[in-house]
Amino acid sequence: MKFIPYEPLDKNKAQKHVWSRLKELFKNTGGGTAFYRYPIFTKMGEIRSEPDILILHRKLGILIIECKGCVIGNIADIQGHEWTMRNWYKETMTPVIQAEDQMYAVKNKLDGLRETRNLMYLTFKVALPFVKRNEWKNRGFSSEEVILYGDDLTLPNFRKIVKNSQQNMLTDEQWEPVKNVIGGRVISRVPPRSVPTTTPKESPVRIIHKIESEMAIMDGDQQKIAYEVPPGPQRIRGLAGTGKTVLFAKRAAKMHAEYPDWDIAFVFFTRALYGQIKNLVTRYYCGMTGEEPDWKKLRVFHSWGARDQPGFYRSLALKCGVKPKSLNDITRDIGSCSPSKAFGYACNHLEKEVSEFPEIYDAILIDEGQDLPPAFYRNIYKSLKHPKRLYWAYDEAQGIGSLIVPRSKEIFGIKQDGTPVVDLGGNKHPDGTVTPPNYDSNIAKAHNLKQCYRTPRRLLMAAHAVNMGLYRDGGALQGVTRKNEWESLGYKIIGGDFSSASVSQKKLVKITRADDDSPHVIDRNNVTSKSLLYVKTFRTEDLEREWIAEQVADDLKQGLKPEDILITGPSGDYEKDYFKKLKKVLEQRRGVRCCIAGVDTDSSTFRLQGHVTIATIFRAKGNEAWKVYVCRFNYAIQPLIWKIEEELHKRNEAFTAITRSRLWCVITGLNSPIFQELENINNDHPYLIFPAFDQSSVKNNEEEITQV
Numbered sequence: 001m002k003f004i005p006y007e008p009l010d011k012n013k014a015q016k017h018v019w020s021r022l023k024e025l026f027k028n029t030g031g032g033t034a035f036y037r038y039p040i041f042t043k044m045g046e047i048r049s050e051p052d053i054l055i056l057h058r059k060l061g062i063l064i065i066e067c068k069g070c071v072i073g074n075i076a077d078i079q080g081h082e083w084t085m086r087n088w089y090k091e092t093m094t095p096v097i098q099a100e101d102q103m104y105a106v107k108n109k110l111d112g113l114r115e116t117r118n119l120m121y122l123t124f125k126v127a128l129p130f131v132k133r134n135e136w137k138n139r140g141f142s143s144e145e146v147i148l149y150g151d152d153l154t155l156p157n158f159r160k161i162v163k164n165s166q167q168n169m170l171t172d173e174q175w176e177p178v179k180n181v182i183g184g185r186v187i188s189r190v191p192p193r194s195v196p197t198t199t200p201k202e203s204p205v206r207i208i209h210k211i212e213s214e215m216a217i218m219d220g221d222q223q224k225i226a227y228e229v230p231p232g233p234q235r236i237r238g239l240a241g242t243g244k245t246v247l248f249a250k251r252a253a254k255m256h257a258e259y260p261d262w263d264i265a266f267v268f269f270t271r272a273l274y275g276q277i278k279n280l281v282t283r284y285y286c287g288m289t290g291e292e293p294d295w296k297k298l299r300v301f302h303s304w305g306a307r308d309q310p311g312f313y314r315s316l317a318l319k320c321g322v323k324p325k326s327l328n329d330i331t332r333d334i335g336s337c338s339p340s341k342a343f344g345y346a347c348n349h350l351e352k353e354v355s356e357f358p359e360i361y362d363a364i365l366i367d368e369g370q371d372l373p374p375a376f377y378r379n380i381y382k383s384l385k386h387p388k389r390l391y392w393a394y395d396e397a398q399g400i401g402s403l404i405v406p407r408s409k410e411i412f413g414i415k416q417d418g419t420p421v422v423d424l425g426g427n428k429h430p431d432g433t434v435t436p437p438n439y440d441s442n443i444a445k446a447h448n449l450k451q452c453y454r455t456p457r458r459l460l461m462a463a464h465a466v467n468m469g470l471y472r473d474g475g476a477l478q479g480v481t482r483k484n485e486w487e488s489l490g491y492k493i494i495g496g497d498f499s500s501a502s503v504s505q506k507k508l509v510k511i512t513r514a515d516d517d518s519p520h521v522i523d524r525n526n527v528t529s530k531s532l533l534y535v536k537t538f539r540t541e542d543l544e545r546e547w548i549a550e551q552v553a554d555d556l557k558q559g560l561k562p563e564d565i566l567i568t569g570p571s572g573d574y575e576k577d578y579f580k581k582l583k584k585v586l587e588q589r590r591g592v593r594c595c596i597a598g599v600d601t602d603s604s605t606f607r608l609q610g611h612v613t614i615a616t617i618f619r620a621k622g623n624e625a626w627k628v629y630v631c632r633f634n635y636a637i638q639p640l641i642w643k644i645e646e647e648l649h650k651r652n653e654a655f656t657a658i659t660r661s662r663l664w665c666v667i668t669g670l671n672s673p674i675f676q677e678l679e680n681i682n683n684d685h686p687y688l689i690f691p692a693f694d695q696s697s698v699k700n701n702e703e704e705i706t707q708v
Contacts, residue, residue, distance in 0.1 A: 001031065003022075004035050007229065015036070015053070032058060034053060040102070040109060041288050050102070050258070053067065056183075062103075062120050062121070064103045064122070068095055069129070072131050072136065074087055078141050082094055100124055103122050129149075204559065205558070219243075226247040230389065232445070233389075233422045236391070237447070238395065240659040242452055243453055245276075249283075256297065264297065264362060265364045267303055267367070269368035269369075269371040269622075270619070272619060304346070320353070344373035344375065360385075364383075368622060377390075417430060450487075451490065451519050454659070455659045457523045459658055461681070461686070462533060462658060463654070463655045466655060476690065476697070477651065494511060498692050499692070506692065509690055512686050522663065532663060534667070537668070537670065550590065553590040553592055556592065562611050564626040566613050566627070568614070572638070579614050594613070606619065623660060626664065627663065627665075630668070631668050638672070
């Protein structure tokens with residue numbers, strides 16, 4: 001049996017005693033999971049509380065345990081469900097009602113899905129580990145059938161109590177969704193779209209229907225991370241599509257439910273994600289409490305902000321008494337520059353202007369951290385109350401504004417004694433000791449996520465190969481060369497190595513993506529994946545646009561919805577003009593309604609109902625679609641001189657574009673060597689085969705960012 005503490009065991013002696021006894025009672029047994037501080041909250045007056053312990057067992061059903069550490073002398077009287085207390089922290093309490101309400105909250109959670117409705121036998125107990133059964137009887141108290149006494153917490157007595165369970169034996173097909181729902185691993189459940197009877201067997205609609213019919217499940221480890229509340233900074237590193245946004249939305253919801261007085265900020269980079277993040281937080285918070293979040297205590301901020309939508313930087317600057325910098329201000333100061341450089345300038349200016357930041361927030365969560373400048377992190381850190389609960393997540397290979405995701409020491413700096421301001425473990429003290437990777441509560445200071453839920457294996461492997469330049473004529477541009485680093489990205493080395501001898505002799509390395517780290521429905525069901533990636537080149541951009549418009553029109557005839565389709569690509573010359581012409585071809589020649597994100601929509605809206613979305617890579621980042629057209633892919637290796645780019649920037653953009661896809665990816669562009677890379681990548685699937693390289697031969701040492 002698994003024991004999962006969603007929070008570190010606190011000073012509550014009753015809870016610790018019951019938890020440790022249950023561990024002994026269920027030692028070396030299977031069939032279930034016990035959760036400490038299960039995150040579903042019921043309200044008792046103005047106070048919310050979660051079950052102290054929840055046991056989920058295939059044979060016993062579900063048992064809710066509310067623990068009370070009183071001795072018999074603390075209970076003065078019991079009338080109905082109300083207990084009158086003496087020498088206690090409150091005069092009266094209603095633990096039986098509390099446990100019963102928590103049981104029904106869990107039942108409602110199961111009843112919300114047809115697959116788990118009416119499958120489990122639920123019961124509850126009030127545990128009094130420091131009260132004996134005869135003491136209770138001698139006082140003449142009733143309700144003894146719901147009390148779990150101290151002498152019940154022995155193996156023979158506990159067996160007698162649970163043997164009366166009315167739980168029916170579940171099949172594997174019934175048990176699996178119950179585990180996922182109670183374990184909090186269900187990310188979302190969208191009602192599958194309807195499929196007309198005339199729909200052809202090979203229609204893409206049938207494939208989407210199959211995927212939507214299955215629950216999106218989060219890995220158990222990621223679910224545990226989601227409900228952690230570390231007592232200090234924590235970094236989450238992961239691939240695109242590994243569920244970092246969902247993870248932080250769950251954590252924000254749990255913190256807000258458990259600590260409603262806390263001031264919490266959820267900060268993100270891509271403006272169009274505003275609605276998505278609020279919807280996610282609302283869904284998980286409502287699932288825990290049945291209520292809407294208090295958005296005055298839980299703030300969702302774009303990193304920069306604008307006059308019509310306050311962002312974190314703007315809000316913080318005003319609270320510091322500093323006039324926030326607008327893009328026009330920055331242009332006047334330093335001239336025209338990229339949005340990322342402009343934001344870095346604004347954050348550096350605020351840091352220099354403010355000698356002492358007000359400590360405003362109890363916790364701050366940062367999503368898409370790879371696109372934010374170091375000064376932004378330092379300003380955020382200074383605005384936090386002790387113990388500086390700063391949680392940030394970044395995407396591997398998606399820093400499309402910069403190439404390096406710096407280590408925490410480089411971001412936050414060093415103290416006078418030589419130790420880092422933010423210590424994620426592995427740092428040497430002056431006395432030679434090394435700082436631990438975990439807090440005293442055993443919560444890790446850093447996590448790595450490698451299971452990609454959004455993008456099928458074929459597309460993710462192609463995106464990685466392009467991003468690193470593994471099939472590039474001149475050799476790889478970036479990547480990792482240690483076995484554990486490849487494993488942290490979800491890969492297995494099948495053959496070859498990265499030794500000096502292998503590098504000098506240009507021996508081949510062969511890797512593949514592990515099955516366990518490829519949880520996409522397509523990969524789990526061994527569906528043929530060759531059709532997921534299609535590549536086509538053209539002599540002119542006019543021909544490219546005409547072909548894309550024809551294909552999109554055909555997609556809609558095949559049954560896809562306009563909202564299922566996204567057109568994006570690496571940034572290129574005359575990009576606005578290209579997309580404007582593409583929209584014209586789609587609408588006027590093919591009758592396809594479409595919108596250019598940020599042009600035909602406001603800054604916080606990415607797609608419109610009934611429209612195909614066209615978006616720059618900067619707008620598309622953080623979003624997804626069933627089918628993605630990545631156009632102008634020749635720019636994946638063609639840096640823009642006027643933007644002072646490098647090829648690495650373009651390959652990062654290419655990675656971001658491909659990994660927007662939930663299922664199909666069509667890559668188009670003018671003839672270019674990048675398309676030969678794609679052909680070779682596609683032919684080698686399910687492997688990537690490339691010449692060995694070492695860190696001295698690449699431009700971007702990705703292994704640096706694995707250190708803290």
